[in-house]
Structure formats: structure tokens, C-alpha cells
Amino acid sequence: MSNLLDLVLNNPLLLAEAALNGLLLGGVLALLALGLNLIFGVLDIVWIVYVDLAMLSMYLIYFTVQVYGWPLLAGAAAGIGLGVLLGIGVHLLIITPILTSPPVNQLLATGGLLFFIQSLATFLWTTDHRSVRLTLPTIEVAGMFVSFARLIAFVLAVVVMVGLYLFLTRTYIGTAIRAVSQDRGAMALMGANPQRIYIVTSAVGGALAGVAAALLIIQYSVHPHFGAAFGPITFMICVLGGLGNMFGAFVASFIMSEIISIGGVVWSTEMGYVIAFALFIVLMFIRPGGIFAKKQ
Amino acid sequence: MTTGRVLAALVLAALGVAPFVPMGGMGEYVIFVMVQVFIWSFIGNAWSLMGRFGLVSLGHGAFLGVGAYTTTLLWNFYGLTPWVGVIVAMAAAVVLALVVAYPCSRFGIVGHYFGLVTLAVGEVIRLLLIAERDWTGGSLGLTLKTAGDASFYAVQYADKRVFYYGAFVVWLLGLWVWHRLDRSMARAAMEAIGEDETAAASVGIHVSRFKLAITSLSAALTAFGGVVYAQYIAYVNPETLAGVGVSLRIVFAVVLGGMYSLLGPTVGTALTISLSEYLRVKFGVHFIGMAETIYGLILVVFIIFLPSGIYGSLRGLLVRRTPARA
Numbered sequence: 001m002s003n004l005l006d007l008v009l010n011n012p013l014l015l016a017e018a019a020l021n022g023l024l025l026g027g028v029l030a031l032l033a034l035g036l037n038l039i040f041g042v043l044d045i046v047w048i049v050y051v052d053l054a055m056l057s058m059y060l061i062y063f064t065v066q067v068y069g070w071p072l073l074a075g076a077a078a079g080i081g082l083g084v085l086l087g088i089g090v091h092l093l094i095i096t097p098i099l100t101s102p103p104v105n106q107l108l109a110t111g112g113l114l115f116f117i118q119s120l121a122t123f124l125w126t127t128d129h130r131s132v133r134l135t136l137p138t139i140e141v142a143g144m145f146v147s148f149a150r151l152i153a154f155v156l157a158v159v160v161m162v163g164l165y166l167f168l169t170r171t172y173i174g175t176a177i178r179a180v181s182q183d184r185g186a187m188a189l190m191g192a193n194p195q196r197i198y199i200v201t202s203a204v205g206g207a208l209a210g211v212a213a214a215l216l217i218i219q220y221s222v223h224p225h226f227g228a229a230f231g232p233i234t235f236m237i238c239v240l241g242g243l244g245n246m247f248g249a250f251v252a253s254f255i256m257s258e259i260i261s262i263g264g265v266v267w268s269t270e271m272g273y274v275i276a277f278a279l280f281i282v283l284m285f286i287r288p289g290g291i292f293a294k295k296q
Numbered sequence: 297m298t299t300g301r302v303l304a305a306l307v308l309a310a311l312g313v314a315p316f317v318p319m320g321g322m323g324e325y326v327i328f329v330m331v332q333v334f335i336w337s338f339i340g341n342a343w344s345l346m347g348r349f350g351l352v353s354l355g356h357g358a359f360l361g362v363g364a365y366t367t368t369l370l371w372n373f374y375g376l377t378p379w380v381g382v383i384v385a386m387a388a389a390v391v392l393a394l395v396v397a398y399p400c401s402r403f404g405i406v407g408h409y410f411g412l413v414t415l416a417v418g419e420v421i422r423l424l425l426i427a428e429r430d431w432t433g434g435s436l437g438l439t440l441k442t443a444g445d446a447s448f449y450a451v452q453y454a455d456k457r458v459f460y461y462g463a464f465v466v467w468l469l470g471l472w473v474w475h476r477l478d479r480s481m482a483r484a485a486m487e488a489i490g491e492d493e494t495a496a497a498s499v500g501i502h503v504s505r506f507k508l509a510i511t512s513l514s515a516a517l518t519a520f521g522g523v524v525y526a527q528y529i530a531y532v533n534p535e536t537l538a539g540v541g542v543s544l545r546i547v548f549a550v551v552l553g554g555m556y557s558l559l560g561p562t563v564g565t566a567l568t569i570s571l572s573e574y575l576r577v578k579f580g581v582h583f584i585g586m587a588e589t590i591y592g593l594i595l596v597v598f599i600i601f602l603p604s605g606i607y608g609s610l611r612g613l614l615v616r617r618t619p620a621r622a
Contacts, residue, residue, distance in 0.1 A: 046408055046412070094596060094600065097600045098599070098600055098603075101603055102603075103407055103408060104350075104352045104411075104551075105551070105599050105603050107352075107354075107408070107411060108547065108548065108551055108595075108599050109596055109599040109600060111544050111547075111548070112548065112592050112593075112595035112596035112598075112599055113592065113596055114544075114592070115544070115548075115588060115591065115592030115595060116588075116589055116592030116593050116595075116596065117592075118588070118592075119585040119586075119587075119588030119589040119591070119592055120585065120589045120592075121585075122584060122585030122588070123584065123585030123586050123589050124585075126584070224585070228540065228541070231540075232415060232416070232419050232540060235412055235415070236412070236416060239409065239412050243408070267427075268427055270423040270424075270426045270427035271423075271427050273419070273423050274420050274423045274424055274427060277416045277417075277419050277420045277423070278420055280413075280416050281396070281413055281416050281417065281420070284399075284403075284405060284409065284413050285399035285400075285402075285403050285405075
């Protein structure tokens with residue numbers, strides 16, 4: 001704790017900068033967590049492979065932009081398109097055959113896919129770190145330095161989340177998705193076709209992974225273990241917010257990103273994650289249904 | 297069952313003399329792979345003690361890491377013999393298991409949630425091992441201080457055959473524990489808990505006590521397996537002994553073989569290790585990642601089409617032809 005105190009007293013600006021960076025990171029993490037949570041809410045399956053799908057989109061954006069010279073927006077669109085295809089593909093090829101299997105098998109099947117994607121990426125593209133180089137300035141706000149790329153990523157993430165909210169609340173299919181996540185059996189009785197809703201949900205989830213990929217590639221370099229680096233924290237956020245609870249996931253993203261960011265500055269990157277995970281474990285015991293679960 | 301017993305005796309005898317069978321220069325390598333199969337089968341077995349009752353842990357790497365690092369650090373820094381170190385290691389793993397399992401049991405964290413909590417525990421241990429790099433060596437890992445070619449005190453032997461027999465005995469011990477549990481009242485109680493906790497509690501089963509006991513047993517044996525592995529390889533690394541990667545590998549091997557049968561974890565581990573060794577030899581360093589790519593694909597296909605595992609499914613076919621026992 002002495003490190004933290006020391007920082008507060010002697011270098012509050014550094015701490016404020018870390019907090020701001022945490023906030024900006026939280027936006028993108030929230031996007032990933034919402035995508036994963038949407039799928040969980042509807043299908044009751046945790047896609048362990050989710051962030052690795054985003055990783056594949058990141059690679060696509062990297063190659064189209066950096067190697068083939070596409071404009072970034074076109075690359076991002078391609079990445080989102082790939083995300084949609086991957087989402088539908090995972091659902092049709094892997095989830096559909098085991099929809100009625102024990103939850104453990106469903107978890108493990110997507111875990112096997114994770115191994116596959118991670119190793120295939122190592123095989124095809126080696127373990128090199130690749131990044132899309134943007135010449136974006138670093139802006140100074142009251143003595144704090146903030147990367148412009150992060151700021152853009154945050155703003156876009158918020159815009160997409162608002163869009164997701166409108167989609168879920170204002171459209172027919174969005175309402176159907178919310179209905180399924182509330183009561184799957186009743187929805188089938190009402191005459192809705194569950195498989196169609198599953199596919200739309202998986203496609204939307206995949207699209208969110210694609211958007212997150214586009215926002216991540218301008219801040220981080222992509223490598224085969226990118227999914228392993230961001231995957232666990234994404235599940236933790238979903239569980240912490242309450243699996244299926246979109247608002248909870250949104251808030252939890254910022255809690256976790258702040259801990260990681262501030263912990264990283266005060267101690268070390270690893271300790272930031274250790275604290276975040278430890279907090280997750282403790283909160284699970286206190287509020288097993290997520291931080292916003294209603295008391296039973 | 298007599299044919300089964302004869303077969304088992306033959307297999308055991310073959311495994312017993314394997315190190316002395318001339319294999320034309322391949323002996324060293326075969327033994328190296330076999331020892332790995334024994335150790336990881338034992339660990340898979342330890343995992344399945346919990347897994348078969350619905351306590352699916354995705355963080356057994358935590359116990360593996362705690363075990364391996366405890367003995368290694370005690371030996372490197374204090375010169376404490378692993379014979380004592382292993383007891384400390386198992387005790388540490390049990391403490392960690394209780395710290396996690398007690399609240400989980402108390403607050404009814406099961407299924408997905410239990411999996412994700414344990415996954416977080418595995419990551420915490422891995423990250424702590426990396427963060428405390430001053431004495432754990434961080435992500436570079438740690439080499440055991442050598443104590444000569446053959447030291448009983450340090451449990452270090454240059455001759456791989458010593459480890460072969462050691463690991464062989466450890467593997468048999470794991471099977472024995474599984475068998476004992478399978479024949480006990482605890483198994484019936486645990487099955488009832490796995491089906492429906494509330495119902496189990498209503499007929500007088502002490503749910504928490506059984507869950508904690510089985511988790512502690514599994515954690516202790518996993519830590520033991522970690523110690524054996526560390527002594528054998530003489531090197532510990534946070535990526536190979538803790539975290540999501542290794543935790544999932546253990547689970548996959550067991551699910552592949554079949555987690556509800558005695559030999560399932562062994563069959564699964566033997567298959568996954570042989571497969572990755574075969575691919576590694578065939579493709580070599582030119583195709584880094586190819587082995588795991590095929591491995592991952594096969595895993596997905598297996599989980600979809602053979603959910604009770606290879607051994608489990610084969611046994612299922614045999615059992616269906618004979619009248620059911622229970």
C-alpha cells in the first residue's frame with residue numbers, strides 16, 4: 001500500500017493519467033464483455049473462444065491495412081464482416097450440434113476451438129507482434145498525456161454500445177433476443193423460432209468482436225496469444241456484472257479496467273491483474289449473481 | 297472379469313519391463329514420453345476425482361504451480377529435501393483449495409461459475425509467479441539446483457529409468473485412490489450432490505463436508521503430480537505449470553479419454569501426448585503450432601461426437617452388451 005500512498009502524495013498526476021487510461025480501456029473491454037454477455041444471455045453458453053475471434057479480425061485488419069494498403073475504415077469493415085461470419089460459423093458448426101449437451105462440454109468445445117485458433121495463428125503468422133501504425137498525436141490535457149487513438153476507440157465504443165442498446169430495445173428482433181434471454185421455454189411457446197434468434201445473436205456478438213478488434217488494433221499489437229491476454233478478464237467482467245446482465249457488464253468493465261490500469265502504474269502489470277482477479281473471486285463469494293443481482 | 301484381469305496383468309508386466317526392452321536407440325525417447333504420460337495421467341486422474349461429480353475446475357494449474365514451486369523454492373533457497381518439501385507443497389495446495397472451495401460451497405457457486413472462479417484462481421497463481429520474479433525467476437522460470445547424477449536426498453537422477461519406475465508407481469497410486477473412492481460411500485454421496493445439492497442435503501448428506509474433502513484430495517494429488525513433474529524436468533515455468541493453458545490441457549485430456557471411468561484420464565493423456573509428440577517429430581520446428589492446431593481440431597470434433605470420451609464410449613459399448621450391474 002505504501003506505493004499507492006507515495007504516488008497519491010508525490011505524483012497525483014501520474015495516478016490521474018492511469019485512471020483516465022483505465023477509463024478509456026474500459027470502453028473497449030465493455031464492448032467485448034457486452035458481446036460475450038449477449039451470447040451468454042441468449043444461449044446460456046460461455047464462448048471461451050470469444051476474444052480469439054476478435055483476434056482473427058485484428059489480423060485481418062492488420063493485413064488489409066498494413067500489407068495491402070486498404071484505408072483503415074475499409075479494413076475495419078472487413079474485420080467486422082469477418083466477426084459476423086465467425087459468430088455465425090461458431091454457432092452453426094460447434095454450438096448447434098451440442099446445444100443439449102452438458103454445459104461443461106459446451107464450454108470445452110469452444111475451449112478446443114480456442115486452442116485451434118491460437119495454434120493456427122502461431123503456425124500461419126508466427127508469434128510476431130503486429131500493429132497498425134497510425135500517426136495519431138498524443139494530446140495533453142491538464143498535464144496528462146492521452147493517446148488520441150485510445151480516445152477515439154473509447155468514443156466509438158460508447159457509440160456502438162448505444163447502438164446495441166437501441167437495437168435491443170427498439171427493434172423487433174432485439175426485443176425477441178431479450179425475451180429469449182429471460183425465458184427460453186416461453187419464447188418457443190410464443191411461436192418464435194429459437195434457431196433464428198440464436199443465429200442473429202451470434203452474428204451480433206461476432207460483429208461486436210469485430211468492432212472491438214478494430215478499436216484494439218489501433219492501440220495494441222496483435223499476436224497469437226492476444227486472446228489469452230484479454231480473454232480471462234473478459235469472462236471475469238461478464239460474471240462480475242452478472243452473466244446475461246448487460247448493464248452490470250458495462251459497469252464491471254470500468255471497475256476492472258481501472259484496477260488493472262492503476263494497479264499497473266502503482267505496482268506492476270501482473271499485480272494489476274492479480275488484484276483484479278482476486279477482487280473478482282472475493283466478489284463472487286459476496287455476490288454470486290454479479291454485483292447488480294437482486295438479493296435472493 | 298477374468299479376461300480383464302489377465303489383460304491388466306499383462307499390460308502392467310509389459311510396462312514394468314519396458315525400460316529394459318532394447319528399442320534400437322529410441323529407448324531414451326520412449327521412456328521420456330512414457331514418464332510424461334504417467335505423470336500427466338496421474339494429474340488428470342486427480343482432476344477427474346472432482347470433475348466426475350460436476351465440480352469442473354478450470355484452474356488446476358494453480359495447485360500444480362503451488363506444488364512444483366513450493367518444493368523447488370524450498371530446495372533452491374533453503375536446501376530442504378523434496379521429501380519434506382512435497383508435504384509442505386501438498387499442505388499449501390490443500391489450504392488454497394479450502395480457501396477457494398469453502399466459500400464456493402458456502403455460497404452455492406456451481407457449474408459455469410465454479411469453472412470461472414477456479415479459472416481466475418489459476419490465473420492469479422500464474423501472475424503471482426511472474427510478478428514475484430525476484431525469487432521465482434518470473435516468466436523465465438527456475439532451474440532446480442543440481443545435486444549430482446544420483447541423489448536420493450534431492451530426488452535427482454540422471455538415469456531416466458529411476459523416474460520411469462517412480463512415475464509408474466505414482467500413476468498406479470492415483471488409480472488406486474480413484475478405485476477406492478469409486479467403491480466408497482463417498483462416491484454415492486458425491487453423485488447425489490452432483491445431481492441435486494438440495495435433494496442430497498435433504499437426505500442427510502453433509503454437502504459442504506464432502507465437497508471440501510474431495511476438492512482437498514484432488515488439490516493435494518495435483519500438487520503431488522506437480523512436484524513429481526518438477527523433479528523430473530528439473531525446471532519450473534509459470535506457463536507450463538499454472539494458468540489457463542495447462543489447466544485446460546488437463547481437462548481436455550480427461551474429457552477426451554472419458555472422465556467417468558478409471559482409465560479414461562490415462563487413455564486421454566496417452567493419446568494427447570502421443571499425438572503432440574508424433575506431430576512434433578513429423579513437422580518439427582518448421583511448423584511450430586501445427587501440432588496444436590490439429591490437436592485443437594480433434595478435441596472439438598471429439599467433444600461434439602464422443603462426449604463421454606474414447607475410453608468411456610468403448611466401455612459403454614461393451615457394458616451395453618452385458619447385463620447392467622447397477
